[in-house]
Amino acid sequence: MELRELRYFLAVAREENITKAAESLYIAQPSLSRQMQNLEKEIGRPLFLRGARKLTLTETGRLLKKRAEEMLALYEKTEAELSAPPGNVGGDIYIGGGESHALQTVAATACAVQKDYPNIRFRFYSGDGSDVIERLDKGLLDFGVLIDLADRTPYDTKYDRLRLPLVDT
Numbered sequence: 001m002e003l004r005e006l007r008y009f010l011a012v013a014r015e016e017n018i019t020k021a022a023e024s025l026y027i028a029q030p031s032l033s034r035q036m037q038n039l040e041k042e043i044g045r046p047l048f049l050r051g052a053r054k055l056t057l058t059e060t061g062r063l064l065k066k067r068a069e070e071m072l073a074l075y076e077k078t079e080a081e082l083s084a085p086p087g088n089v090g091g092d093i094y095i096g097g098g099e100s101h102a103l104q105t106v107a108a109t110a111c112a113v114q115k116d117y118p119n120i121r122f123r124f125y126s127g128d129g130s131d132v133i134e135r136l137d138k139g140l141l142d143f144g145v146l147i148d149l150a151d152r153t154p155y156d157t158k159y160d161r162l163r164l165p166l167v168d169t
Helices: 003-015 018-025 029-043 059-083 101-116 129-137 154-158
Strands: 048-050 055-057 091-097 120-126 143-145
Touching: 003 018, 003 029, 003 055, 003 059, 018 029, 055 059, 059 091, 091 101, 091 129, 101 120, 101 143, 120 129, 129 143
Parallel strands: 091 120, 091 143
Antiparallel strands: 048 055
16 A cells, blocks of 8 residues: 555545545546555455445545554655754644633644744644544644643543643633
């Protein structure tokens, strides 16, 4: 499985149609169809349920979509980190959290940091606590904003944390 194939697969999953995905990728439709058939053959299971005009992901397809998004995000993050000039304060910082008032404080702080360091870009991911922790564990996020870690005691020692002076529900 190659990164190119994963990108193609994600385009088909997004468009739910081979022809539209081929157009968005600027490749020929028969070539993309063949790539998807080869990917299904390599995996050994179907990735799509084929309807008259729409493709729907199978359970295997949904799993591959999730993992492909994670792999490509980690690849792009690694590529950006390796290509950054040494000594230059810049790059992408990935922050995850739920949509809460606490994230407003983090966003305001990000704006202040960006004024001093314009080469820093902040990327925000919205998800629930489990999603954010999973992405932290996989290295896809640099920072997470979580509400109430009382039931997550293993993370008390795993991650450095800072309690924000806010109350949220």
